[in-house]
Amino acid sequence: MPQDRSPVLELAGITKSFGGVEALRGVDFALYAGEIHGLVGENGAGKSTLMKIIAGLHPEFSGRFLVDGQETRFRSARDAHAAGIAMVHQELSVAPDLTVAENVFLGNQPTNRLGIVQWRRMAREAGEQLARFGIDVNPMSRLGDLPIGQQQLIEIARVLFSGARIIVLDEPTSALSPPEVERLFATLQRLRDEGTGIVFISHFIEDILRVSDTVTVFRNGRKVAESVAAATTKGALIEAMIGRGGEALEHSYTDDLMLPTSNGGSVVLKAEQLSLARSLREVSFETRSGEVLGIYGFMGCGQQELSRILFGKLTPDSGTLSVDGRPRRFASTADARRAGVALVPESRRAMLFHQEPVYKNISISILERISALLLKPAREREIAKRQVQQLQIRPPVVGLDLGMLSGGNQQKVALAKWLSYPPRLLVLCEPTRGMDVGAKNDVINIVRDLRQRGLAIIVLSTEPETVLSLSDRILVLRRGAVVREFSNEPVSKDRLLAAA
Numbered sequence: 001m002p003q004d005r006s007p008v009l010e011l012a013g014i015t016k017s018f019g020g021v022e023a024l025r026g027v028d029f030a031l032y033a034g035e036i037h038g039l040v041g042e043n044g045a046g047k048s049t050l051m052k053i054i055a056g057l058h059p060e061f062s063g064r065f066l067v068d069g070q071e072t073r074f075r076s077a078r079d080a081h082a083a084g085i086a087m088v089h090q091e092l093s094v095a096p097d098l099t100v101a102e103n104v105f106l107g108n109q110p111t112n113r114l115g116i117v118q119w120r121r122m123a124r125e126a127g128e129q130l131a132r133f134g135i136d137v138n139p140m141s142r143l144g145d146l147p148i149g150q151q152q153l154i155e156i157a158r159v160l161f162s163g164a165r166i167i168v169l170d171e172p173t174s175a176l177s178p179p180e181v182e183r184l185f186a187t188l189q190r191l192r193d194e195g196t197g198i199v200f201i202s203h204f205i206e207d208i209l210r211v212s213d214t215v216t217v218f219r220n221g222r223k224v225a226e227s228v229a230a231a232t233t234k235g236a237l238i239e240a241m242i243g244r245g246g247e248a249l250e251h252s253y254t255d256d257l258m259l260p261t262s263n264g265g266s267v268v269l270k271a272e273q274l275s276l277a278r279s280l281r282e283v284s285f286e287t288r289s290g291e292v293l294g295i296y297g298f299m300g301c302g303q304q305e306l307s308r309i310l311f312g313k314l315t316p317d318s319g320t321l322s323v324d325g326r327p328r329r330f331a332s333t334a335d336a337r338r339a340g341v342a343l344v345p346e347s348r349r350a351m352l353f354h355q356e357p358v359y360k361n362i363s364i365s366i367l368e369r370i371s372a373l374l375l376k377p378a379r380e381r382e383i384a385k386r387q388v389q390q391l392q393i394r395p396p397v398v399g400l401d402l403g404m405l406s407g408g409n410q411q412k413v414a415l416a417k418w419l420s421y422p423p424r425l426l427v428l429c430e431p432t433r434g435m436d437v438g439a440k441n442d443v444i445n446i447v448r449d450l451r452q453r454g455l456a457i458i459v460l461s462t463e464p465e466t467v468l469s470l471s472d473r474i475l476v477l478r479r480g481a482v483v484r485e486f487s488n489e490p491v492s493k494d495r496l497l498a499a500a
C-alpha cells in the first residue's frame with residue numbers, strides 16, 4: 001500500500017443488497033496504481049459483487065465511489081470502460097459463436113476512417129497478442145470450438161491487452177494449467193510495474209500470497225482484514241475468512257500422502273484401449289465400487305474428451321467400455337445414464353438453469369427417473385431442502401433463482417443433484433473449482449459419503465490439490481496417454497507435477 005500516493009480507485013461505506021440479501025455491508029476498499037491487490041473470502045462473501053460495482057454492472061448501491069479522487073457514478077459497463085476499467089469475469093463471458101479475433105477485440109474492433117471493420121488487421125493483431133501470451137490458435141477459428149481453458153486464456157488476454165489502467169480478475173486461474181498460471185503471473189507483474197492497478201480474486205491462497213502486494217479478506221459482506229501480503233500467512237488468511245481453525249484446512253499437499261491398497265470392490269467400469277483422434281491414445285483403466293479414481297493432467301491432456309466418452313457424448317475411434325462386466329456402447333448420454341453413469345461436467349453452465357429456482361435445478365436429475373407428474377412440487381422442495389442443508393448451500397433458500405447464488409454455491413447445486421438418487425458411477429470434472437476452502441472440505445465429505453455407499457467415482461481435475469484430497473488411486477494423463485499410475489504408494493503435489 002503505497003501510502004504516499006492517493007488511490008486510483010476508492011470505495012467507502014459500500015452497501016449493496018439484492019432483495020432481502022445484503023451482499024455488501026459498509027465496505028471500504030482502495031486500489032493504487034502499480035499495485036496487485038489480492039481479494040479472498042468464502043463463497044458468497046461479496047467479492048464478485050464489489051467487483052461488478054467497480055466494473056459498472058451494478059449501478060444501484062449506496063456509499064462513495066471515487067476514481068482518481070473524483071466522486072463518480074457508473075451507469076453501465078460502458079462508463080467503467082471509458083474510465084479505463086476492465087474485468088475478467090468469474091463465469092466465462094466470451095461469445096462462443098464469434099471468432100477468436102472478434103472476441104479479442106470485442107466491442108473494440110479496429111476500423112478504418114469510414115468506420116469499416118478491418119478484419120485482416122484484426123486477425124493479425126489478435127494472433128500477435130495471443131502469441132505474446134503463449135497461446136497458439138488460429139484467430140479465425142470459432143471460439144466455442146476451443147477447450148474451456150483456452151477460452152478462458154483468450155478472455156484474460158483480451159482484458160490484459162485492452163490498455164485498461166485498472167484491471168479486475170475474478171478467479172482467472174481456475175481452468176489454467178501451472179505453466180499458464182506462471183505466464184499470467186509474469187504478465188500481471190509486468191503490468192503492475194508499468195503502473196496498472198490490479199485486483200486479483202482467487203481461492204488459491206498460495207497464489208494470492210505469491211502475486212499480491214496487498215491482501216484483503218471479505219467475510220459475510222464485510223471487509224474483515226487487510227494486510228501487506230508479505231506480512232501475513234495462509235493460516236491467518238483462512239482464519240480471517242472462515243473464522244474457524246485455519247490449520248485443519250490449510251493442507252497444501254507438499255508432503256507425501258499414502259494411497260491405500262485396493263479395497264477389493266467389484267469392478268464397475270472397465271475402459272480398454274480408448275483412442276480418439278489426437279486427444280486420447282489407448283487409455284485403459286478400471287474403477288471399483290467404493291473407490292475414487294483420480295485422473296490428473298494439465299489442461300488439454302485429454303481429460304475432457306475422456307469424461308465425454310464415459311458419458312456417451314463422444315464416441316471413441318477405437319477401444320471398449322464395459323459396465324459390471326458387460327460390454328457397452330454408449331451411442332448417447334441416455335445410454336450412459338441407463339447404464340448408471342452420471343456426469344458433473346466442468347462447465348456448470350451446461351447443466352444448470354440460471355433462471356430456474358434452486359430446487360428445480362436439484363430435482364432435475366430425479367425428474368429424469370420419475371415422471372414429472374409423480375413428483376409434487378412440495379416433495380421436490382423437501383428433497384432439495386435436505387441437500388441444501390447437507391451441502392450448506394447459501395443462502396439456504398430453495399426458491400431463489402440459481403443465478404442469484406454466488407459461483408461456488410452454484411457449483412454445490414450441480415453436485416447436490418446426484419445426492420438423492422446416486423448412480424453406479426459418478427464422473428466429476430473439476431468438482432471443487434471456484435470453491436472456498438470450507439466448501440472444498442464439504443465436497444470432500446460428500447464424495448467420501450458416496451464412496452462409502454459403494455459408488456465408483458472418477459474425479460478429473462487439472463488441480464493437484466483436488467485430485468490428492470479425493471482420490472484412492474491416481475492416473476496421470478499426458479497428451480492423451482496414461483503415463484503413470486499411483487496406487488498403494490506415497491504421492492504428493494511435486495510427484496504429480498513431475499509425472500505430468
Ligand SMILES: Nc1ncnc2c1ncn2[C@@H]1O[C@H](COP(=O)(O)OP(=O)(O)OP(=O)(O)O)[C@@H](O)[C@H]1O
Nearest residue numbers: 018023043044045046047048049404405406407408
Ligand atoms: N444478481 C444477484 N441477485 C441476487 N443475489 C445475488 C446476486 N448476485 C449475488 N447475490 C448474492 O450476494 C452474495 C454475494 O455474492 P458474490 O457473488 O459477490 O460472492 P463471492 O464472494 O463472489 O462468492 P464466490 O467465491 O462463490 O464467487 C451472495 O449471497 C449471493 O447469493
Ligand SMILES: [Mg+2]
Nearest residue numbers: 047048090407
Ligand atoms: Mg464470485
